[in-house]
Amino acid sequence: MTAPAAPRTLANTGLYLRRRFANGLFIVLSLAAAVFGLVWLAMILTTLLGNGFAALGPHLFTEPTPPPGSMGGLSNAIFGSVVMSTGAVLLGTPIGVLAGTYLAEYARYGRLSFLVRFVNGNVLSAPSIVLGLFIYELVVRPMGHFSAIAGTLALTVIVIPVVVRTTENMLLLVPNGLREAAVALGATRAHVIRIVTWRAARAGIITGVLLAVARISGETAPLLFTALNNQFMSTDLTGPMASLPAVIFQYAMSPYEDWHDLAWGGALLITGTVLALSIIARLLEKKQRN
Amino acid sequence: MFVARAPCEFRPILPGPCLTDTILTETNAAMAALADRAAITAKAARNDARFRRMAGAAAAAVLLIFAGVIGALLMGALPAFKAFGFSFLTTDAWRPSREIFGAVGPIYGTLVTSAIAMLIALPVGIGIAVFLTELCPRPLRRPIGIAIELLAGIPSIIYGIWGLFVFAPWFQLHVQEPVLPAVEGVPVLETLFGGYAYGIGVFTAGLILSIMILPFIAAVTRDVLETVPSVLKEAAYGLGSTQWEVMRKVAIPYARTGVVGGAMLALGRALGETMAVTFVIGNSHRIAASLFAPGTSISAAIANEFTEATSELYTAALIELGLILFLITFIVLSAAQLMLRRLERAAGK
Numbered sequence: 001m002t003a004p005a006a007p008r009t010l011a012n013t014g015l016y017l018r019r020r021f022a023n024g025l026f027i028v029l030s031l032a033a034a035v036f037g038l039v040w041l042a043m044i045l046t047t048l049l050g051n052g053f054a055a056l057g058p059h060l061f062t063e064p065t066p067p068p069g070s071m072g073g074l075s076n077a078i079f080g081s082v083v084m085s086t087g088a089v090l091l092g093t094p095i096g097v098l099a100g101t102y103l104a105e106y107a108r109y110g111r112l113s114f115l116v117r118f119v120n121g122n123v124l125s126a127p128s129i130v131l132g133l134f135i136y137e138l139v140v141r142p143m144g145h146f147s148a149i150a151g152t153l154a155l156t157v158i159v160i161p162v163v164v165r166t167t168e169n170m171l172l173l174v175p176n177g178l179r180e181a182a183v184a185l186g187a188t189r190a191h192v193i194r195i196v197t198w199r200a201a202r203a204g205i206i207t208g209v210l211l212a213v214a215r216i217s218g219e220t221a222p223l224l225f226t227a228l229n230n231q232f233m234s235t236d237l238t239g240p241m242a243s244l245p246a247v248i249f250q251y252a253m254s255p256y257e258d259w260h261d262l263a264w265g266g267a268l269l270i271t272g273t274v275l276a277l278s279i280i281a282r283l284l285e286k287k288q289r290n
Numbered sequence: 291m292f293v294a295r296a297p298c299e300f301r302p303i304l305p306g307p308c309l310t311d312t313i314l315t316e317t318n319a320a321m322a323a324l325a326d327r328a329a330i331t332a333k334a335a336r337n338d339a340r341f342r343r344m345a346g347a348a349a350a351a352v353l354l355i356f357a358g359v360i361g362a363l364l365m366g367a368l369p370a371f372k373a374f375g376f377s378f379l380t381t382d383a384w385r386p387s388r389e390i391f392g393a394v395g396p397i398y399g400t401l402v403t404s405a406i407a408m409l410i411a412l413p414v415g416i417g418i419a420v421f422l423t424e425l426c427p428r429p430l431r432r433p434i435g436i437a438i439e440l441l442a443g444i445p446s447i448i449y450g451i452w453g454l455f456v457f458a459p460w461f462q463l464h465v466q467e468p469v470l471p472a473v474e475g476v477p478v479l480e481t482l483f484g485g486y487a488y489g490i491g492v493f494t495a496g497l498i499l500s501i502m503i504l505p506f507i508a509a510v511t512r513d514v515l516e517t518v519p520s521v522l523k524e525a526a527y528g529l530g531s532t533q534w535e536v537m538r539k540v541a542i543p544y545a546r547t548g549v550v551g552g553a554m555l556a557l558g559r560a561l562g563e564t565m566a567v568t569f570v571i572g573n574s575h576r577i578a579a580s581l582f583a584p585g586t587s588i589s590a591a592i593a594n595e596f597t598e599a600t601s602e603l604y605t606a607a608l609i610e611l612g613l614i615l616f617l618i619t620f621i622v623l624s625a626a627q628l629m630l631r632r633l634e635r636a637a638g639k
Contacts (some may be wrong), residue, residue: 019532026534027425033417034426038507040501041441044452049453098348106345116349119356121627125555127619128564129589130359133612136596137362153621157355164352177495188334190341218445221564221589225596245565252451252569260455267448278443282436 027068052268055261064233065247068256074231074266075094080241084148084227085216088155093209096163100208103164104171116130117168124161131157132222140226148234148241151227155216162204162212170204170288171197204288214277220245220268243269359616367610371601378610386599388421391607393614395575399492400615401588403567404560406496406581407503414500415507422508423515423541424533435512442505450569453498454490458570461497462489468581485580488572493581494570495590502557502566504535510552513634514545548633554626558619564589590614 059073066072099116107113123131135154140146174197182192198205228240229250248266251259298308371380374391381392422435448552467489473479518541526536542549572584573594586594588611599605 004379019535023532023534026537030417030420030425033414034421034434037414037418037504041505042440043456044449044501045441047452048448048457048492059430095348095351098345099352102345102349106342107349112349116352118624118627119490120352122620122623123352123356125361125558125562125619125623125626126359127564127589127615129562129592130363130616130619133366133592133596133609134359134362137366137609138358141366160352160355188338190338191334193341214443220445220447221593224593228597230381245445248451248567249568252454263451267451270445271448274443274445275440283441 006122009290013275024124038162046266048271050266051264052271055265056268057265060262060265065231065242065262066258067231067249068254070207072262074244074247074262074269077242077244077247077266079233079235079247080148080151080230080243081217083235083237084155084241085213087148087215088159089153089209089217091194092156092159092212093163095155096160096208096212097167097205099160100164101171101198103168103194104108105189105197108172120161120164123157124165127221128158128219129224132224132226136223137225143238146226146228148227148237148239151223151241151243152237154222154226155219158216158219158222159212163208164216166203166208166211166225167201170201170208173204173289174200189194201288203284207288208287209280210277210284214274214281217273217277218245220249224249245261246267300568339487359415363609363613363616367412367606369606369612370610371606373603374607378607379614382575382577386595386601386604389558389603390392391587391604393607393611395577396586396588396591396611398577398613399495399571399585399590400561400618402492402585402591403496403571404500404557406493407499407560408553408557410497410500410554411504411507415504415556416511416549418504418508419511419515420537422512424537425544435509438505438512439509442509445565446502446563449498449502450565453494453566454569457498458489458494461494462487469575470489470582481579482581485578485583488582488584490570490584492571492578492585493566495585495587496581498570499560499563502563503560506559507556509550510555511545514548514552515541517548518544547629551626551629551633554622554629558623558626561622562589564593564616568593588612605637 010200024087025243047109059071061072061073061075061078063073065074066075092095099120103113103116132154135150135157139150143150178196178200179192182196183189187195227243227246229246230242234241244266247261248270251263251266254260292341298310300309300313302309327495370391373389374381378391378393380394381390382394383390383392384395385391418438422431422438425577465491469483470487473483519631522540522544523536526540531539567587568590571586571590573586573590574584575586575591576583578585592608592612596605596608599608
């Protein structure tokens with residue numbers, strides 16, 4: 001705190017008081033903003049934890065989604081989410097890492113790189129529902145029906161820009177001395193990248209993948225009309241598949257009380273997953289930056 | 291290779307094998323090694339080029355996705371273009387049973403909910419950021435900062451169901467019901483906040499959106515404010531400035547581009563947000579003067595109606611809505627990126 005101690009006897013006392021008043025008001029207002037904002041967020045979290053833990057139980061993981069009025073769990077939705085997220089990460093990570101490598105290692109200052117960065121930033125923040133429409137036109141319409149493949153691809157489109165952005169940023173952190181040392185030993189560019197810079201940036205690149213998983217594990221909008229939903233356990237990738245967010249959406253909008261409980265249980269599972277992934281990602285990123 | 295055998299030309303001084311043989315073997319080995327090396331180098335060069343092409347192709351894939359999104363939306367919206375042309379943007383009628391579709395209702399809902407969200411979240415978010423960088427006791431800064439960053443990553447569907455189950459009933463009982471009789475007869479307020487206490491509606495959707503983007507704005511603004519060099523602030527304090535004056539006349543002007551860029555990113559999120567809005571907006575294509583009335587937004591209309599759209603034209607109209615949303619967010623996000631980029635350059639990155 002640095003309250004300036006001007007002598008009060010000066011002619012500027014009025015000005016001084018006015019400045020002190022303005023400063024006090026500013027401090028009170030920003031404190032109020034912080035309290036106001038944090039209170040809302042705390043309320044959301046406590047509601048989520050309260051309702052979520054009440055609905056939590058082993059049946060969530062062992063039984064599929066029930067028809068209204070009977071008991072059931074979320075096993076098919078959990079399975080679908082895991083399958084589609086895994087698929088999206090497997091497809092999206094290589095493309096994302098390679099594109100990020102191109103931006104950081106091959107064409108850092110190129111005109112094309114500027115365009116790719118710009119477009120990537122736009123896809124990164126584009127409304128996910130629009131990306132869902134894209135996959136609907138690309139996959140669902142030609143196939144004639146909704147499918148887990150379409151859902152996976154919709155999530156892949158979300159994974160790629162996240163991985164591109166973090167990979168590029170993390171590779172930029174690798175000191176040039178390392179690259180130069182490898183080149184001086186006669187390594188080709190590809191060797192330098194694979195053996196030196198990727199290894200040096202490994203924790204950071206994994207951070208990007210984890211952030212991408214965190215992002216897609218809660219995505220609902222792009223799944224609604226790609227993977228749709230499925231009340232039963234299904235392992236058929238060419239057919240509709242349930243996912244946690246889609247089930248939460250359907251059950252929360254329903255008039256049935258026991259479906260609401262399942263929705264809260266699912267919401268808690270998603271939030272827990274996202275928070276855990278974000279925390280691990282933060283720790284890894286910190287390790288990378290040191 | 292050198293296989294010729296001749297009588298020994300170089301006899302060693304001490305007894306031993308003929309030196310010619312040794313020379314020949316060594317030369318052979320050296321030549322072979324050279325050939326090997328050339329082959330290895332050539333192979334490495336091929337691999338190198340292939341790897342570079344792969345990386346370039348991956349970068350091109352990003353461009354391709356973007357072009358694909360625009361192309362797919364244009365293709366999908368084609369029937370609606372043909373049927374309605376420009377009048378799609380000026381009609382507020384939405385009657386699926388008679389195949390009449392107009393985008394004004396959803397566009398209005400998207401813009402109004404985002405405006406409400408920004409009006410609330412921007413000052414509060416900046417307040418939180420200022421609190422975190424300047425006023426918060428040091429030991430609390432990191433935990434609160436991390437908590438806010440984590441909250442920014444929580445899926446929007448969580449905010450949506452909280453809005454539906456907890457906030458909307460509370461808002462109906464404790465805000466709308468007292469407010470409605472109070473504004474009766476007051477000219478402007480009666481129009482804006484009149485009608486019935488539904489709980490859900492455009493205003494509720496805007497509030498939920500504001501809570502959702504709040505941590506994002508706070509986190510981005512805090513990051514930007516932390517780029518202000520301490521020397522600048524210390525110099526201002528040294529001249530006797532108060533905290534308010536340092537913030538208003540030194541820190542904010544220095545970080546202005548970044549704050550505006552971050553706000554635009556948040557606006558892009560608010561405009562395109564689906565799940566936080568769909569639960570609580572009420573899904574009515576009618577535009578009501580009252581903010582408490584139910585409405586719809588582009589994303590909510592698509593999320594609710596897409597799988598129920600039975601006719602080709604209905605689907606096309608929804609896809610055209612998606613295209614409009616994509617274009618609006620494209621403009622906002624592009625502006626945000628250019629601003630944040632300028633900031634990065636200024637920071638010497």
